[in-house]
Amino acid sequence: MTCERLREDPPLPIGSSLAALAATVGAQYRDVAVTITGVSDDSRSVEPGDLYIALPGDNVHGLDFEADAVARGAAAVLSDRPSTLLPTIIVEDPRRWAGPVSSEIYGMPSTALEVFGVTGTNGKTSTTYLLDAALTAAGETVGTITGISISGPAGSSPALRTTPEAAPLQKALASFRDTGATVAAMEVSSHAVTHRRVDGTRFAAMGFTNLARDHLDFHGSMDVYFAAKAALFTPERTALAAIGIDDDYGRLLVATTQVPSWTWSTVDPTADIFGDGIDCGDSGTTFTARTPMGSYDVRLPLLGPHQVRNALAAMTLLAATGRDLGAAVTGFESVAGVPGRLERIDAGQTFLALVDYMHNTAGQRQLLPYLRTLTAGRLIVVVGATGDRDPGKRFPLGRTAAALADVVIVSDESPCSEDPADIRAAVAAGAFAARQAKVVVEPDRRTAFDLAVGLAEPGDVVVVTGRGCDPVQLYGSDVRTFDDRTELRSALRDRI
Ligand SMILES: CC(=O)N[C@H]1[C@@H](OP(=O)(O)OP(=O)(O)OC[C@H]2O[C@@H](n3ccc(=O)[nH]c3=O)[C@H](O)[C@@H]2O)O[C@H](CO)[C@@H](O)[C@@H]1O[C@H](C)C(=O)N[C@@H](C)C(=O)N[C@H](CCC(=O)O)C(=O)O
Ligand SMILES: Nc1ncnc2c1ncn2[C@@H]1O[C@H](COP(=O)(O)OP(=O)(O)OP(=O)(O)O)[C@@H](O)[C@H]1O
Incomplete structure (x- = not known):
């Protein structure tokens, strides 16, 4: 394991003005007499008065859609080549400028808010939910950005991505600020770092949950993946850090970051915040958080040992920024659940049925042994893999599921552009290779649920994995409505 530096220019300072932009990067203005009131980097979301940031993509170029942007009222363009229709600021690398320019146009919202970032392979959404609950319990007004939704005082909208592109991110932060929020909690994916989506955002504190194999289709190697995460833990990005040291990457990060850091752990009592006496039941979880401010008995209405780690990550972020952990503990008790994350589906059946967004072996290794403790009977798992993502994950996903469960049903998730x-x-090959569980392959996801539910006996545990609360399956360009929670409930009702 090495600590590579991200081989890219560092983020530009917040407050780099549009006027300074030209001088700094030798940009050319084709015209100047325009008033910009907002920013968009997608023609389909342009509003009147926006600067349209036309990005060169892997598939198309934003300028291919300039007529669409003009029709929606774009006032000017920032791109790497001239627009034929609008005044253009030309820069070599528009992604490098998208964050700082968007931040400036919206009045540098991340300097008006206290922004918490959460990064890591697993646990970002859950930790952000826990942060939200804790901050709200302390009387603070919060905006959150997760892979599920963007939610602030003015309302909530479904998320398109874990971390929005730079322009919609700055717009969301500005909306939080303008509607009375004083603090924001957001997930930061490694894709967001590499695509410079969080350039232009100043974080008050950045939390690291863990790092395990994932997204190698995008990053190529674990070293590059880690470097993307580590690039968030620099003084230019964040004032403080809260780092989980239960894995090697967390320990490496603490050893190498220049940012003042707090640590948390469930195994190392020398961490600043230590999770002790963990008890995971079938309706919730308890533990004691030992902190420099005293010990706190925590009751989480969430299932699984991983949620202790996520709660510790949230508590450490809060402690690092000087907050009262008593209020945090009260807030945690009010978390109704995190959608699609070990979410119980109850339809009067005699066994436990759950939906979980586990989509890597690190998640399986945390959760499946815990689910095993909840049953004297059988653990039945529906597993698959998503298309257009690291194919190297598929065999291990099948093998790990079959090593840890009694019955494994391999089914489709979202094949995207691939042959399902x-x-x-690949998943089934892994499951058969484990030579442990009974393995069934059923392409149709709803039929797979019917099979799982049909096999279950009183006291068993059924868990359908991989998609969480995603509302659709993608088969090529065919978008099929399919929410695992709705379909599992329906399968349970049909059986009863
Ligand atoms: C690898 C990656 O992140 N790619 C993103 C990138 O694609 P790209 O550069 O190839 O863009 P493109 O599709 O060629 O389009 C070029 C430009 O034309 C614009 N366009 C395109 C069509 C149109 O009608 N109008 C228009 O303006 C696009 O907005 C874009 O700016 O820019 C696109 C537009 O902003 C994104 O949609 C696309 O994310 C794709 C959908 C994606 O799947 N990203 C995933 C991998 C991702 O980011 N995942 C992480 C989560 C990881 C985790 O699970 O932890 C995330 O943060 O969500
Ligand atoms: N701390 C953790 N350690 C290991 N696995 C975890 C942890 N937290 C969550 N998981 C697993 O990861 C899944 C996704 O959880 P969550 O949405 O909180 O993480 P995430 O980082 O936001 O994921 P993604 O970026 O893929 O959306 C959960 O359903 C669970 O299976």
Whole structure:
């Protein structure tokens, strides 16, 4: 394991003005007499008065859609080549400028808010939910940005991505600020770092949950993946850090970051915040958080040992920024659940049925042994893999599921542009290779649920994994409505 530096220019300072932009990067204005009132980096979301940031993509170029942007009222363009229709600021790398320019146009919202970032392979959404609950319990007005939704005082909208692109991110932060929020909690994916989506955002504190194999289709290697995460833990990005040291990458991060850091752990009592006496039941979890401010008995209405780690990550972020952990503990008790994360589906059945967004072996290794403790009977798992993502994950996903469960049903998730049979074959090969569980392959996801539910006996545990609360399956360009929670409930009702 090495600590690579991200081989890219550092983020530009917040407050780099549009006027300074030209001088700094030698940009050319084709015209100047325009008033900009907002920013968009997608023609389909342009509003009147916006600067349209036309990005060169892997598939198309934003300028391919300039007519659409003009029709929606774009006032000017920032791109790497001239627009034929609008005044253009030309820069070599528009992504490098998208964050700082968007931040400036919206009045540098991350300097008006206290922004908490949460990064890591697993646990970002859950930790952000826990932060929200804790801050709200302390009387603070919070905006949150997760892979599920963007939610602030003015309302909530479904998220398109874990971390929005730079322009919609700055717009969301500005909306939080303008509607009375004083603090924001957001997930920061490694894709967001590499695509410079969080350039232009100043964080009050950045939390690290863990790092495990994932997203190698995008990053290529674990070293590059870690470097993307580590690039968030620099003084230019964040004032403080809260780092989980239960894994090697967390320990490496603490050893190498220049940012003042607090640590948390469930195994190392020398961490600043230590989770002790963990008890995971089938309706909630308790533990004691030992902190420099005293010990706190925590009751989480969430299932699984991983949620202790996520709660510790949230508490450490709060402690680092000087907050009262008593209020945090009260807030945690009010968390009704995190959608699609070990979410119980109850339809009067005699066994436990759950939906969980586990989509890597690190998640399986945390959660499946815990689910095993909840049953004297059988653990039945529906597993698959998503298309257009690291194919190297598929065999291990099948093998780990079959090593830890009694019955494994391999089914489709979202094949995207790939042949679903290829994905199923790789997952099933892993499951058969484990030579442990009974393995069934059923392409149709709803039929797979019917099978799982039909096999379950009183006291068993059924968990359908991989999609969480995603509302659709993608088969090529065919978008099929399919929410695991709705379909599992329906399968349970049909059986009863
Ligand atoms: C690898 C990656 O992140 N790619 C993102 C990137 O794609 P790209 O550069 O190839 O863009 P493109 O599709 O060629 O389009 C070029 C430009 O034309 C614009 N456009 C395109 C069509 C149109 O009608 N109008 C228009 O303006 C696009 O907005 C874009 O700015 O820019 C696109 C537009 O901003 C994103 O949609 C796309 O994310 C794709 C959908 C994606 O799946 N990203 C995933 C991998 C991702 O980011 N995941 C992480 C979560 C990871 C985790 O689970 O932890 C995330 O933060 O969500
Ligand atoms: N601390 C953790 N350690 C290991 N696995 C976890 C942890 N927290 C969550 N998980 C697993 O990861 C899944 C996703 O959880 P969550 O949405 O909180 O993480 P995330 O980082 O936001 O994921 P993603 O970026 O893929 O949306 C959960 O359903 C669970 O299976």
